[in-house]
Amino acid sequence: MKILKFGGTSVGSVKSISTLIEILKHEAASGENPVVVLSAMGGVTNLLSTMANKAAAGEDFSGYVSELENRHFDVIKALLEVHQQNPVFTRLKILFNELEDILQGISSLREITARTHDLVLSYGERCSTFLVSKIAEQHLGPTVYGNAADFIKTDSSFGQAKVNKELTDLLIREFYEQNKGKLIFVTGFIASNDEGRITTLGRGGSDYTAAIFGAALDVEAIEIWTDVNGMMTADPRMVKKAFPLKDLSYTEAMELSYFGAKVIYPPTMIPAFMKKIPIVIRNTFEPSFPGTVISHESNETEHSVKGISSINEISIIDLQGSGMVGKAGFSGRLFSLLAREQINVILITQSSSEHSITFAVNPADAVKGKLLIEQEFELELEARKIEKPEIEEGLSILAIVGENMRSTPGISGTLFHALGRNGVNVRAIAQGSSEYNISVIISRVDLAKALNAVHDAFYTDLKKTLNVFCLGTGNIGKTLFKQLRDHSDFLQRQNGILVKVVGISNTRKMVFDTAGLPLENWLEVLEESTEDADLDVFISRMKEMNLPNAVFVDNTASPVPVEFYSEVFRSNISVVTCNKIGNSSSYQQYRGFKDLARKHGVDFYYETNVGAGLPIIRTLKDLMMSGDRVIRIEAILSGTISFIFNNFKGETSFHDIVKLAQEKGYTEPDPRDDLRGTDFMRKMLILARDAGYTLEPEDVKIDSMLPQACLDADSVDEFYDELKKNNDYFEVLKANAASGGKVLRYIGKLENGDVSIALEMVDEAHPFYMLSGSDNIISFTTERYKERPLVVKGPGAGAEVTAAGVFADIVNVGTF
Numbered sequence: 001m002k003i004l005k006f007g008g009t010s011v012g013s014v015k016s017i018s019t020l021i022e023i024l025k026h027e028a029a030s031g032e033n034p035v036v037v038l039s040a041m042g043g044v045t046n047l048l049s050t051m052a053n054k055a056a057a058g059e060d061f062s063g064y065v066s067e068l069e070n071r072h073f074d075v076i077k078a079l080l081e082v083h084q085q086n087p088v089f090t091r092l093k094i095l096f097n098e099l100e101d102i103l104q105g106i107s108s109l110r111e112i113t114a115r116t117h118d119l120v121l122s123y124g125e126r127c128s129t130f131l132v133s134k135i136a137e138q139h140l141g142p143t144v145y146g147n148a149a150d151f152i153k154t155d156s157s158f159g160q161a162k163v164n165k166e167l168t169d170l171l172i173r174e175f176y177e178q179n180k181g182k183l184i185f186v187t188g189f190i191a192s193n194d195e196g197r198i199t200t201l202g203r204g205g206s207d208y209t210a211a212i213f214g215a216a217l218d219v220e221a222i223e224i225w226t227d228v229n230g231m232m233t234a235d236p237r238m239v240k241k242a243f244p245l246k247d248l249s250y251t252e253a254m255e256l257s258y259f260g261a262k263v264i265y266p267p268t269m270i271p272a273f274m275k276k277i278p279i280v281i282r283n284t285f286e287p288s289f290p291g292t293v294i295s296h297e298s299n300e301t302e303h304s305v306k307g308i309s310s311i312n313e314i315s316i317i318d319l320q321g322s323g324m325v326g327k328a329g330f331s332g333r334l335f336s337l338l339a340r341e342q343i344n345v346i347l348i349t350q351s352s353s354e355h356s357i358t359f360a361v362n363p364a365d366a367v368k369g370k371l372l373i374e375q376e377f378e379l380e381l382e383a384r385k386i387e388k389p390e391i392e393e394g395l396s397i398l399a400i401v402g403e404n405m406r407s408t409p410g411i412s413g414t415l416f417h418a419l420g421r422n423g424v425n426v427r428a429i430a431q432g433s434s435e436y437n438i439s440v441i442i443s444r445v446d447l448a449k450a451l452n453a454v455h456d457a458f459y460t461d462l463k464k465t466l467n468v469f470c471l472g473t474g475n476i477g478k479t480l481f482k483q484l485r486d487h488s489d490f491l492q493r494q495n496g497i498l499v500k501v502v503g504i505s506n507t508r509k510m511v512f513d514t515a516g517l518p519l520e521n522w523l524e525v526l527e528e529s530t531e532d533a534d535l536d537v538f539i540s541r542m543k544e545m546n547l548p549n550a551v552f553v554d555n556t557a558s559p560v561p562v563e564f565y566s567e568v569f570r571s572n573i574s575v576v577t578c579n580k581i582g583n584s585s586s587y588q589q590y591r592g593f594k595d596l597a598r599k600h601g602v603d604f605y606y607e608t609n610v611g612a613g614l615p616i617i618r619t620l621k622d623l624m625m626s627g628d629r630v631i632r633i634e635a636i637l638s639g640t641i642s643f644i645f646n647n648f649k650g651e652t653s654f655h656d657i658v659k660l661a662q663e664k665g666y667t668e669p670d671p672r673d674d675l676r677g678t679d680f681m682r683k684m685l686i687l688a689r690d691a692g693y694t695l696e697p698e699d700v701k702i703d704s705m706l707p708q709a710c711l712d713a714d715s716v717d718e719f720y721d722e723l724k725k726n727n728d729y730f731e732v733l734k735a736n737a738a739s740g741g742k743v744l745r746y747i748g749k750l751e752n753g754d755v756s757i758a759l760e761m762v763d764e765a766h767p768f769y770m771l772s773g774s775d776n777i778i779s780f781t782t783e784r785y786k787e788r789p790l791v792v793k794g795p796g797a798g799a800e801v802t803a804a805g806v807f808a809d810i811v812n813v814g815t816f
């Protein structure tokens with residue numbers, strides 16, 4: 001036999017009661033009738049409490065009584081056949097009249113005692129349970145209505161009464177024997193004392209009623225029917241990826257039920273725990289979902305960390321001083337004092353030096369706790385053996401929970417790594433020696449970020465979610481969005497990585513969405529945004545959103561975003577950039593970015609600064625990190641110029657080839673940057689710096705490939721005009737090369753710390769002879785690649801290959 005308990009939402013409306021009846025029908029088909037425990041209709045307990053308080057204040061409560069009546073009467077009208085309605089109306093009307101009399105009494109006395117309050121509240125369960133039992137009768141044959149006040153006996157602590165277990169068990173068994181075989185409905189939450197006065201069982205009381213009944217009758221299971229699919233891996237209001245757990249041990253369930261949205265109130269599980277009766281959490285609104293089974297064993301072993309519990313608001317009290325060192329009994333005195341004064345201590349940590357004790361309390365208790373300590377330890381304070389206790393507010397607790405965490409190394413490492421790289425400062429840590437809970441105290445503003453980061457870290461099906469803020473929607477920016485959109489499913493399925501673009505800005509507009517901006521129509525969304533672009537505001541918003549694994553992507557060609565990189569790193573946000581300006585201005589700035597990123601445990605990836613998507617920066621980094629040393633670099637790193645020389649043949653003019661390179665998206669937004677060698681200079685400088693040389697931009701010697709007039713052009717249009725005018729100059733270059741069987745190549749070199757770029761003519765024996773399209777080629781001669789160099793070659797410009805490089809950098813954030 002089973003106990004089925006339905007909470008307020010399950011009996012809250014015509015629709016949910018109909019669903020409940022369907023569940024009972026299904027249950028009846030299995031043979032044995034369950035005992036059904038019900039809560040008051042959703043919201044009714046609060047309504048009753050308001051009525052009692054209004055009455056005690058002498059205010060009018062009649063409107064609330066009508067509201068209460070209507071809610072129940074609507075259900076009668078909708079769900080009972082007409083000829084069944086009258087007796088139920090009458091019975092409920094009698095109850096409401098009784099209630100009104102009691103409220104009148106409260107109003108005359110202008111006083112509400114805990115005892116009367118319990119009595120008022122009891123009408124909620126009495127009405128709902130009677131009503132539902134009558135509705136069920138229509139579908140399932142005779143039912144029995146039981147008022148739990150007749151068999152759950154308690155002391156007289158109204159509001160939170162303690163159960164007399166022996167007597168209660170006896171009475172429940174008697175009641176059950178008398179009605180065996182029938183479908184029994186019992187009021188949750190209420191009980192009575194020795195004198196027969198109504199008492200209530202406190203928070204989560206109906207769950208408790210179910211557990212008391214279950215234990216008394218030794219049932220096979222207690223099902224708690226609610227409005228969620230079970231206990232979740234984390235608070236679903238903060239962690240969108242939280243999912244319901246298949247099974248949990250009692251211990252894990254108790255630890256986890258600190259969530260804001262409480263599925264079950266932990267103490268109510270104790271009777272079930274004592275008798276080893278499984279508790280199953282089920283969803284009334286999705287009855288086919290199996291829910292969460294809470295039992296003695298934790299069977300599911302896929303995850304060592306079962307769930308992440310959190311308490312949103314706590315304060316800590318810090319106590320320091322030499323007077324505590326080695327003093328047996330000090331903490332005994334401290335915590336007995338707090339217990340005596342009913343201050344619940346949520347977590348305690350003490351340093352092994354015993355010089356400080358930190359403990360967490362409910363914020364409402366903090367000031368009282370501090371004053372109590374100051375009184376109790378007045379002498380010690382005067383003698384400066386301890387310092388005045390300090391309160392710190394605005395904090396939260398995050399705890400990872402799981403019995404299988406015990407003796408599994410690496411769990412705390414994963415936890416602290418996830419927190420650390422997201423810039424979440426840990427104020428205090430506690431782990432019981434039982435090892436099934438590690439709790440950390442963090443700032444309240446970091447809680448959502450921390451929960452998401454930690455959730456990602458422990459649930460491997462989705463290894464990480466990257467929250468990306470993108471600047472620039474030009475050639476590269478828009479191609480990146482297209483690639484992200486097209487590849488998103490595969491990336492999630494195959495690699496467990498979700499990339500969410502949560503902020504976009506160009507020079508005109510900006511837009512944000514924590515849930516992720518739609519990449520099918522990002523442009524429309526951006527254009528329709530009411531926010532004008534403002535980089536200061538963009539950065540502030542990015543910081544305020546405080547998302548885990550945040551990445552700032554600079555797809556502009558502008559120096560302005562670069563000014564914000566330091567601030568971005570300081571906010572523990574990684575930077576991915578194809579913009580070369582950051583790394584190719586002063587050496588100090590270049591060095592500063594690297595140091596800051598390292599200091600804050602975040603990444604700074606710029607693979608596309610050299611050779612677009614070709615693995616050049618990565619290759620050099622690996623060489624350097626593994627102890628190799630660069631002897632010489634020879635390279636063609638301007639995709640634009642490479643394209644020009646590979647296609648400057650036949651009739652086509654130099655001018656037209658440059659135009660074509662621009663149309664194909666190979667050039668910088670301003671093609672003069674390519675043709676003057678500036679872009680190539682930046683790349684050589686970045687390589688030289690990554691190879692360990694402290695160089696400034698002016699240290700790179702550039703041999704121009706343009707006549708002076710082209711170099712001097714003040715605008716892009718003027719520049720193109722000059723190219724046309726100087727056509728002969730380029731034709732002569734071409735002819736000279738061709739006459740010797742050679743081709744033109746603009747080649748960069750790094751040797752002994754000297755960097756230069758020059759126009760050369762090479763013959764077919766030269767390794768750089770055979771190139772096509774926008775090919776780049778780089779040859780690294782190093783201590784280890786001395787005889788034959790390491791060569792990387794391939795398309796080194798263009799939107800697809802560049803966006804792909806940026807994409808790869810983004811997904812690598814947080815990997816190494």
Ligand SMILES: NC(=O)C1=CN([C@@H]2O[C@H](COP(=O)(O)OP(=O)(O)OC[C@H]3O[C@@H](n4cnc5c(N)ncnc54)[C@H](O)[C@@H]3O)[C@@H](O)[C@H]2O)C=CC1
Pocket residue numbers: 471472473474475476477505506507508533535555556557558560561578579580608609612639665666667668669796797798799802
């Ligand atoms: N084209 C290529 O093959 C490669 C390009 N790159 C780099 O990619 C970068 C972008 O190039 P394109 O997409 O071709 O440029 P683009 O001119 O097409 O787009 C630049 C975008 O940046 C935005 N922008 C500029 N300043 C801004 C600011 N302060 N705040 C917000 N947005 C701002 C503009 O509104 C525009 O949407 C450049 O730094 C370039 O060097 C790197 C490797 C290869």
Ligand SMILES: N[C@@H](CC=O)C(=O)O
Pocket residue numbers: 608609610611612637638639640641666667668674679796797798
């Ligand atoms: N404009 C650049 C693009 C890559 O950085 C080039 O032509 O190489």
Ligand code: NA
Pocket residue numbers: 607608609610611612613614615616617805
């Ligand atoms: Na590259």
